[in-house]
Amino acid sequence: MALPLQEPTLKREGELRAAFWEQLESIPGGDKIQNCIQCGTCTGSCPISPWMDITPREAVALFRAGHLEDILHSHTIWLCASCYTCRVRCPSGIMVTDLLYALKRLAMKKKIFPRHFPVHALSETFINNLYKYGRNFELGLGIRYFLRTNATKMITNAGFGFGMMMRGRMALTPKAIKKVREVRAIIDRAQKAKEV
Amino acid sequence: MNYAYYPGCSLEYTGKPYDKSVRAVFAGLGIGLQEIEDWNCCGATFYMSTNKLVGYAVSARNLAIAQKMGYDICAPCSSCYTILRKTNRHFAWNIKARPVINDALAAVNLSYNGKVDVRHPLDILVNDVGIERILDVAPFRFDGLAIAPYYGCQIVRPVYHFDDLEEPMTMDRLFTALGAKVVYYPGKVRCCGGMLMTTQEEVGLDLNHELIRDAEENGAEVIATACPMCQMNLEGYQPQINKRYGEKHHIPIIYFTQLVGLALGIKPKTLGLDTLLIRPADYKLKPKAVEVAV
Numbered sequence: 001m002a003l004p005l006q007e008p009t010l011k012r013e014g015e016l017r018a019a020f021w022e023q024l025e026s027i028p029g030g031d032k033i034q035n036c037i038q039c040g041t042c043t044g045s046c047p048i049s050p051w052m053d054i055t056p057r058e059a060v061a062l063f064r065a066g067h068l069e070d071i072l073h074s075h076t077i078w079l080c081a082s083c084y085t086c087r088v089r090c091p092s093g094i095m096v097t098d099l100l101y102a103l104k105r106l107a108m109k110k111k112i113f114p115r116h117f118p119v120h121a122l123s124e125t126f127i128n129n130l131y132k133y134g135r136n137f138e139l140g141l142g143i144r145y146f147l148r149t150n151a152t153k154m155i156t157n158a159g160f161g162f163g164m165m166m167r168g169r170m171a172l173t174p175k176a177i178k179k180v181r182e183v184r185a186i187i188d189r190a191q192k193a194k195e196v
Numbered sequence: 197m198n199y200a201y202y203p204g205c206s207l208e209y210t211g212k213p214y215d216k217s218v219r220a221v222f223a224g225l226g227i228g229l230q231e232i233e234d235w236n237c238c239g240a241t242f243y244m245s246t247n248k249l250v251g252y253a254v255s256a257r258n259l260a261i262a263q264k265m266g267y268d269i270c271a272p273c274s275s276c277y278t279i280l281r282k283t284n285r286h287f288a289w290n291i292k293a294r295p296v297i298n299d300a301l302a303a304v305n306l307s308y309n310g311k312v313d314v315r316h317p318l319d320i321l322v323n324d325v326g327i328e329r330i331l332d333v334a335p336f337r338f339d340g341l342a343i344a345p346y347y348g349c350q351i352v353r354p355v356y357h358f359d360d361l362e363e364p365m366t367m368d369r370l371f372t373a374l375g376a377k378v379v380y381y382p383g384k385v386r387c388c389g390g391m392l393m394t395t396q397e398e399v400g401l402d403l404n405h406e407l408i409r410d411a412e413e414n415g416a417e418v419i420a421t422a423c424p425m426c427q428m429n430l431e432g433y434q435p436q437i438n439k440r441y442g443e444k445h446h447i448p449i450i451y452f453t454q455l456v457g458l459a460l461g462i463k464p465k466t467l468g469l470d471t472l473l474i475r476p477a478d479y480k481l482k483p484k485a486v487e488v489a490v
Contacts, residue, residue: 016201018400047387051399080398083387088361097354106250111275126240130254134236145394151396160432164210167471171209182252182304183236190253190300 017068033099035092036060040094042086052076056086056096059103072112077104078119082121118149131184134177197324197479198225198228199315200262202280205237211424213397213468217453218272220467224364225325225333226462229270230272232261238279252343253300255283259314260306268313270320272453274350274423275390276349278322280314285355315333316351318422318452319358322366328372331484332461337375339480344381344416345371346407346430348423361385367452369422374459377484383410388426393433398410400485405437418476420452427451 042056043049049056054074069097070078077100086096107113113120125144129137142161146154164170177183199222207215222229224431235258254342255466259280260387271277286293287310298307321330347369352364353428359366359454362385368378386407393400411419431449439443450472457467458481 042488045242048389048392048399073417079392079399081349081387081390081392083349083386085349085362085385087354089323101248119391122391128364130239133207134235136240137203138210142394156436159435162355163473167212167473169210169212169471177236178234179304180232180236182257182306185303186253186257186300187250187305190296191247191252193249193296 002153007178029093030102032092032094033060033063036064036094037092039091041089041091042094045085045089047083047085048079048081052079056100059100060094060096063099072107072110073114075114076100077107078114080104118145121145121148129174130178131181131187133174134183135175137171137174139172140174141185173180198224198230198267199270199320200265200267200312201229201231201269202235202238202258202262202269202271203231204271204276206273206275206424206428213330213446213454213471214272214424214427214451216468217451217457217462218327219322221453221457221460221488222270222317224457224462225321225330227320230265230267232260232265232269233339234260235261236275238276240275249293249296251279252283252286253297255279255381256287257304257306258299259283259312260301260308262312263308268315268413270315270317272422272424274348277316277473278350278354279313281355282358284310284312284314285321293435295407296408305322316358316422318351318366318370321456322370323358327370330370330456334374334456334475335461335484336459337484338371338455338459339375339482341479342379342415342417343376344379344411344414344419345384345452346381346411346421346426347417348421348426349385349387349425350460351422357444367422370452371420371455374456376455377419379411379414379416381416382412382413385480388429390425390429392430397436400429401433401437401440404433405441406445408434408437412447414446416447418448418450420450420455422452434474448472448474450476 038057038061040057046056052075054071054076059071059076080100082097084097090096108120122145125141126136129141161170203215204328219229236254239254269280271280287297301307347364352359352361371378387403388407389400390404417429427449434445454469456468
């Protein structure tokens, strides 16, 4: 899979690395990345690695070599389904999944979103729902997501949605929890604190 | 035995059959299940991918309410289960997180001490109630129904809790004891892709295709699952999988609690079996007495 890579902007490298180490510090045991022996167990275990442009092992190697931009522009961080197989099999105890999450957070912060990988759109819609209702609203999430990304997909998925609706397994209207203000207050207060 | 029940958003609608069957089975076994009042979304993996801390604070609201109730949490949704447990781990290990979480909770006059355990109903049924007790109470046995036990990722990983990270046996033991034939199922902890079915359909379909083919090739008549996301992916997308790979899969994906409920003699409708997209056949159940006689 050819990847439309951007020219690495070397000026930002140091800044990125600092931000990344900060993220890494917040993962309990995140510093274990230094112990990577490049054995490839993570890649071999990953059910999704065949679709990745940069495999999990390569991502660790690239990071250590200072090519953070390459990983941030890869499909890898957006493809990880967080099944944690790599993490439990890693002989060096590296939390590969949490590492990819940290990279994803960093990419979102830097607004680096590869084309055709609309995971962040789904994520934003989900977060808006949570803030508005305190819970997820599945139908709304689906519709808003497809409108933002690929409206034709809505038609191919309509049969599925209809089947669920017929069996009372899809709500047509969102329902907010009673104390949704509490959830909003918690989100607001937590957002003011620095990411730890 | 009492637990604070945290259904999670999925179980309200798409996972409705799971919700119904968990409640029915717990009632049938005499386990107290008290829903956490006005619970909110756990934040799912999404907060984990944007702002970790907000995710933990949001999820901690539920833990704080359960603490007030004085019970441990029973969380059937695998994703909620992992997130709530992860919040607990960060609360215990990440010294920076604890004050910030409690500060956010203080905005609504709540506080959390980190001592509420989060349990999965599978763990509760097998390790708290015990298989022997279930066998005592259940009047029926499965007549050799071939079940592929599908655990998925999030109830066994990333940290060891109640079963092995790669070769869990809890469901296998439970169903074997209930008279079912548990088939060899190497895909039992392979990922279903989760939200990839929405964001990268091609990848999601391939992963689920593997899981279904794997089960059918090993002679399974039904796949038993413990996660609303896996259930939805495996069940809802079988038509798309068939279309894409030119195959004819039509295998029911049933929650493990629905199967336990059937053995307990609970009506299929009470267990939400009628709301599955792929309706399961009327499984042959035999009375317990027959088995004793044999």
